[in-house]
Amino acid sequence: MTDFISYVIRGIPFGCVFALVAVGLVLTYRTSGVFNLAFGAQAFVSAAVYYDTRVRHEWPIILSFLLAVVVVGPLVGFILDRFIFRYMRSASELSRLVAALGLLVAIPQMVQLWFGQSPSFGVVGIWPSSQGSNFAVYHLGDYSLNGDQVATLIATFIVGVGLTAMFRYSSIGLRMRAVVESPRMTELQGINADRIGTFAWMLSSLIAGLAGVLLAPLFAQVNSNNFTILIVAALAAAAFGKLSSIPLTLLGGVGLGVLGGILAGYLPTNSVLAQGLRPSLPFVVLFLLLIFSPALRRRREVKDPLAGVDPPPPGLAAIERSPALTWSTRIFGLIVGLGVIAFVMNDRYWLLLAIQALIFATIFLSYTVITGMAGQISLCQATFAAIGAFTTAQLVNAYDIPVMLTIVIGAVVAAVVGGLFSIPVLRLGGIYLALATFAFALMFESILVPLDWVGGGATPLKVPRPVIGPVDFGSDRAFFFLCLVILIAVSFLVILVRGGATGRFLDALRGSEIAAQSIGINPSRARIVAFALSAGIAGLGGGLFATQVGFAQPADFAYFYSLFFVVLVVTLGSRTVEGAINAAIGFIVVQELLKRIGLSASWEPIFFGLGAITYAKNPEGILEAQKRRSNAFVQRQFNRFKNTTTDPVPAEPSST
Numbered sequence: 001m002t003d004f005i006s007y008v009i010r011g012i013p014f015g016c017v018f019a020l021v022a023v024g025l026v027l028t029y030r031t032s033g034v035f036n037l038a039f040g041a042q043a044f045v046s047a048a049v050y051y052d053t054r055v056r057h058e059w060p061i062i063l064s065f066l067l068a069v070v071v072v073g074p075l076v077g078f079i080l081d082r083f084i085f086r087y088m089r090s091a092s093e094l095s096r097l098v099a100a101l102g103l104l105v106a107i108p109q110m111v112q113l114w115f116g117q118s119p120s121f122g123v124v125g126i127w128p129s130s131q132g133s134n135f136a137v138y139h140l141g142d143y144s145l146n147g148d149q150v151a152t153l154i155a156t157f158i159v160g161v162g163l164t165a166m167f168r169y170s171s172i173g174l175r176m177r178a179v180v181e182s183p184r185m186t187e188l189q190g191i192n193a194d195r196i197g198t199f200a201w202m203l204s205s206l207i208a209g210l211a212g213v214l215l216a217p218l219f220a221q222v223n224s225n226n227f228t229i230l231i232v233a234a235l236a237a238a239a240f241g242k243l244s245s246i247p248l249t250l251l252g253g254v255g256l257g258v259l260g261g262i263l264a265g266y267l268p269t270n271s272v273l274a275q276g277l278r279p280s281l282p283f284v285v286l287f288l289l290l291i292f293s294p295a296l297r298r299r300r301e302v303k304d305p306l307a308g309v310d311p312p313p314p315g316l317a318a319i320e321r322s323p324a325l326t327w328s329t330r331i332f333g334l335i336v337g338l339g340v341i342a343f344v345m346n347d348r349y350w351l352l353l354a355i356q357a358l359i360f361a362t363i364f365l366s367y368t369v370i371t372g373m374a375g376q377i378s379l380c381q382a383t384f385a386a387i388g389a390f391t392t393a394q395l396v397n398a399y400d401i402p403v404m405l406t407i408v409i410g411a412v413v414a415a416v417v418g419g420l421f422s423i424p425v426l427r428l429g430g431i432y433l434a435l436a437t438f439a440f441a442l443m444f445e446s447i448l449v450p451l452d453w454v455g456g457g458a459t460p461l462k463v464p465r466p467v468i469g470p471v472d473f474g475s476d477r478a479f480f481f482l483c484l485v486i487l488i489a490v491s492f493l494v495i496l497v498r499g500g501a502t503g504r505f506l507d508a509l510r511g512s513e514i515a516a517q518s519i520g521i522n523p524s525r526a527r528i529v530a531f532a533l534s535a536g537i538a539g540l541g542g543g544l545f546a547t548q549v550g551f552a553q554p555a556d557f558a559y560f561y562s563l564f565f566v567v568l569v570v571t572l573g574s575r576t577v578e579g580a581i582n583a584a585i586g587f588i589v590v591q592e593l594l595k596r597i598g599l600s601a602s603w604e605p606i607f608f609g610l611g612a613i614t615y616a617k618n619p620e621g622i623l624e625a626q627k628r629r630s631n632a633f634v635q636r637q638f639n640r641f642k643n644t645t646t647d648p649v650p651a652e653p654s655s656t
Helices: 002-032 039-056 061-083 093-115 147-169 171-181 183-188 193-218 224-240 246-266 272-276 281-292 294-298 305-309 323-344 348-373 381-399 403-425 431-448 476-499 501-511 513-518 523-549 559-572 577-596 603-615 622-646
Strands: 137-140 143-146
Touching: 002 039, 002 147, 002 193, 002 224, 002 246, 039 061, 039 093, 039 193, 039 224, 061 193, 093 224, 093 431, 093 559, 093 603, 143 147, 147 171, 147 193, 147 246, 171 193, 193 224, 224 246, 224 281, 224 431, 246 281, 281 403, 281 431, 323 348, 348 381, 348 476, 348 501, 348 523, 348 559, 348 577, 381 403, 381 431, 381 523, 381 559, 403 431, 403 523, 431 559, 476 501, 476 523, 476 577, 501 513, 501 523, 559 577, 559 603, 559 622, 577 603, 577 622
Parallel strands: none
Antiparallel strands: 137 143
16 A cells, blocks of 8 residues: 555656646646647747756756747747737637647747757756755655645646636636637627737746746756657547536546556556556547546537638639640649659659659649548548558568568558547547547557567668569569659549549538538448558558668657647648649758758758748648649730730721
8 A cells, every 4th residue: 555655646747747738738728719729839939048048058047948938938928929819819729739730840940050969968947946966856645746836736736726716716817718619709799809818828837937947857868859749648638628617627637646556566567558548548548538537528629609701711723724734734743753753864863862752742642532532630541551551561571471562561550540440539620530540549559559460670671572473563663663653553542532422421520520421321331431541551661661771760750750740731731732843842851941942850850840830821731722822823924915916906097
């Protein structure tokens, strides 16, 4: 019994940090309608500032704390509201989610440019005597807590009580909730929605900064990955609180920390459960809560009652083009494509880059299906690509099956897993589906990938290039044309599905699910098909990637790539095949340009992450919006030229 209580006490400080971050998430969601996945990134900003001033420059604790938490924290919230989310209050929940994802990708990379990549060990806590010979230890009978843990408990109690009182008894809490429901209607009552929104964001960012500074000493070093994983634990606590109740959210966070402490104490250190289940506990809890919580399944997106006056989203630019302009565009694209092929065939370096672009374009077509057609955000597409790659590698190494056949089998396995995974999450949508896919990606990476029969263990599994009959695709030129043929085939498949019954059903479901069901459309069947197809396409691309690099290793399919890829594709265009291809080209070309001008590779996630902010204004993607403008300009010039050449010359008036 003594050991049990000791394990519980050890887990409470971690649970309090989970609770603090979760409360900040709930606060932001209740007061702005934004499920701020970038909250952990905001906490990382304050933690980095605190570490830099306190450890590197030896500032006094109080000054470092005030700068990191009271100044930098609210300042980050002010910037996010003033320049981004203020203009998205009437946007869809999906648009706000994409913007938050972009910030989750961009902010840590921006901080790393200043903070550096060197290890940041020896974090000093905010408790005055938490270091050195005066290290504070406080005893509770036979149990003890250090100063940093006591500070975390006190801060959590103050924040929980203060926010609960604010929402229950103050007018500012009521006004913040009213702004979420409809900023335009609250302004009709004389409430300044911008001011209320800014206050809410600054307050939530203050909590993010506090959580970041309190969390920093609990880890060995200040690392952005720790704060990204932290957000998942906070999401589980927020889900326990039904995204609305601050007391329940606090209870969920503390309970998650206590459960983690108990598992850490009782599970054998070197067991599979200890190495897999304990680190992935927050992911498992989040996934189970999303699937089985009736309150979350019944929860619907908060919509502005005046949103009905907004104009409908524009259609695809290709539909609006005249037949002559369409054929001219296709001929021009074919000429450019042939020119690019001729160029890369004579340069081995650019040939390798072109092969990578073709493979990533195949993977990105999975987003065209799940996001562009089904209107859902999936944060586990890199996981499905990993399933395809690992299946390919395992079958080649264990059974000596022809490589091309294993790639196809890997795509089928990924499709089956995607279809089965979609069944329990069908009742979810919007942010809840995105969170479920994120939890699935982290569970797969933490629990399954370390197993020898999945990820291959510590040694990457080798995968040779395919051989089909007499044709050996071992050379880069031959493999380039194989990847090109596969990309063209998958592109035509996506176009056929989009124009067929499944694509039209998904289009109808995006417009109104109730109306679609009233005319006999089965939403479950359409979404299962979309999930399975997108997973199969990603698995096919993953198998190709493994054969291109020569081996399958977990680092190539980390969860970060799922976040980055979805931001990249939706920024440039997720509704069209061209958007996926352009995203792949942009991904490769921007990397190369940054390398040639001497900039860090961290700039690429920053560029595309901040570019995701434009999704609310251009949900079809930046390139699709620019294509519409270009088509309109070219069409005007074409019509002007046509009218000039066909209009009859007026006859001169007779003199008689």
